[in-house]
Amino acid sequence: MNKLSVNGLNVWFGKQRDRVNAVKGATFDVAQGESFGLVGESGSGKSTILRAITGLAPNWSGKVELDGRAIGKVRPKSFFKTVQMVFQDPYASLHPRHSVDQVLGETLHLHGFRDIDARVVKLLDDVGLGQKFRFRYPHQLSGGQRQRVAIARALAPEPELLLLDEPTSALDVSVQAEILNLLADLRRDRDLTYVMVSHDLSVVGHMCDRLAVMKDGHIVEILDVDALRSMKASHPYSKQLLEASLG
Template sequence: MTMLNIENLSVWFGGGRDRVDAVRRANFHVARGASFGLVGESGSGKSTILRAIMGLVSNWSGTISVDATPVGKKREKTFYKAVQMVFQDPYASLHPRHSVDQVLGETLYLHGFRDIDARVVKLLDDVGLGAKFRFRYPHQLSGGQRQRVAIARALAPEPSILLLDEPTSALDVSIQAEILNLLTDLRSEHGLTYVMVSHDLSVVGHMCESLAVMKDGEIVEIMDVETLRNAKAQHAYSKKLLAASI
């Protein structure tokens, strides 16, 4: 069953002569429990698609459907219980003056949960931190620990879909594998559906079953991960990306 369906999605910024078309007529779907990658060079429109899905950009057209329900321009509260996003930079995505307990507790409260203390501890356990991190502030955490908190915050509403915007690219290489393995485990444990943006084909090959290659705002090819691993892409740009990653 399709969990996320994108049809003819276009996203633009500005208007008139200043209009910039960031995404043009993108089409893809992601099955329930699957992991789908978006790859391409910087500026190709990958992250813009995630932001359009989350409602963080206002100028878009086409159809975005979650679990067969079309999403409107204004997101309902139920949408944010179903779809959450983990951003690229854990240094920027956490409030510097809020403790881990505040970050997670406020998220749980906003989504209507009442057994907040127990849920905060459970979330910290789920991301491999534990209760000892509960009252620390972002400046007291490493980059990897901050990203674990950001993942815990995204898990708090018990979503079905996680949008992952280069979740390891701002981290030290030694920490990246830990976070990717954590995300793999969480997907299995919680039955999550992932859409992952990355410029690193090896990351997508490790995390995803299929992927779309983007160039200049357009999806030029969709392939399964075996095609990626066997370097059997069809489009010239996809072949160029593969060659550059070897």
């Protein structure tokens, strides 16, 4: 069964003469437990698709289904127990005056959990930080540690689908592999489904089962990871991307 289905998705910003069509007729399915990548150059519409799914980009048309049920313009609270997003810049997505304990505790409280102390400790353990980070503030953490907190916050409601918007691109190269391995372990241990945006084909090759290649708001091709690794794309733009990744 498909965890997520996107059919004929159009997303735009602005009105009339100022309107920019950022995504045009995007269609793809993501199976339960799959990791699906969205790749393409900056401005191709990858992140905008994630924002439309979560409701952060309100101007959209088409059909988006979660577990076979259509998503409307207004997301119910239950939606955010099932779907969570991890953003590119962990420093921008964490409140600078909130400790790690407040960030995680408030998220758990918002979603109706009671045993908050025990859950905060477990979340920190699950993302490889531990209790010693509980009362630190974002400015006291490294980029990789902040992203681990952001991942812990996304895991707090016990979601089934994680939307990952370039989750390692703001991090040092030495830390990127650690975060990718953490995400791979969490997917396996929690039976999570991922939709991951990246401009880095090596990251997608490591993390994803299939990927959609985007250009100028269109999905031009959907490949499985074996085709990616063996450089067997059929669309000229996909071939160009693959060749560029070897440089």
